Amino acid sequence: MNCQVPESCRVCRSPQVVFFMTVGDRHYWRCEHCQSTFLAAEELPEPEFERERYNLHENDPQDEGYRQFLNRLAAPLLSRLAPKQRGLDYGCGPGPVLAQMLEEAGHSMALYDPFFFSDRRPLHQIYDFITCTEVVEHFHHPAPEFDQLTGLLNPGGWLAIMTCFQTEDRAFANWHYRRQATHVTFYRQYTFEVIAQQWGYHCEVPRRNVVLLRKSS
Numbered sequence: 001m002n003c004q005v006p007e008s009c010r011v012c013r014s015p016q017v018v019f020f021m022t023v024g025d026r027h028y029w030r031c032e033h034c035q036s037t038f039l040a041a042e043e044l045p046e047p048e049f050e051r052e053r054y055n056l057h058e059n060d061p062q063d064e065g066y067r068q069f070l071n072r073l074a075a076p077l078l079s080r081l082a083p084k085q086r087g088l089d090y091g092c093g094p095g096p097v098l099a100q101m102l103e104e105a106g107h108s109m110a111l112y113d114p115f116f117f118s119d120r121r122p123l124h125q126i127y128d129f130i131t132c133t134e135v136v137e138h139f140h141h142p143a144p145e146f147d148q149l150t151g152l153l154n155p156g157g158w159l160a161i162m163t164c165f166q167t168e169d170r171a172f173a174n175w176h177y178r179r180q181a182t183h184v185t186f187y188r189q190y191t192f193e194v195i196a197q198q199w200g201y202h203c204e205v206p207r208r209n210v211v212l213l214r215k216s217s
Helices: 047-054 066-076 097-104 140-150 187-200
Strands: 017-023 028-033 037-039 086-090 107-112 127-133 153-162 199-207 209-214
Touching: 017 107, 028 187, 066 097, 066 127, 066 153, 066 199, 066 209, 086 097, 097 127, 140 153, 187 199, 187 209
Parallel strands: 086 107, 086 127, 127 153
Antiparallel strands: 017 028, 028 037, 153 209, 199 209
């Protein structure tokens, strides 16, 4: 293995990083502090490759099945929001269906995605809530991303995340989520508890694979 040993965890910045597993030509590291798993830095995908993969996504706002999938996050978030809040769909992709659903519920939404909505002006405003659906697993450098997201939230604001939680290590090699080439960082529920403690949130898991982080007031 020619991969360089990481100096720290890319999620929580802990130095407690150990080699985890090789699957084919991909090498993964594990943080013993937050239990995240992440791909070796030398093997992270190039932006051109990522864009090609994301362009294959077909997120139809009229697809009732897709809306039900997004409602796994939208429903528990909406139950916690006051009326007419200001939100940001961070990493919204080419078809921001979730933002449309939240606007239909009476909230105003801004959009940001590094590939499809790359205007950075929304990143210079402050929000009552931020959504990240099927996004955090794509983060090459999660810690700076969480720094930024936390800075974009009002005190008491919500960071709503949906991603597949990693479970048993023995299932990792054949896990469908790992096999997606642009998925490079994997979280356990416990990982989000560490993130909450480190960045100053209260952590709720209203359903499997959905995390609601409320920023301290």
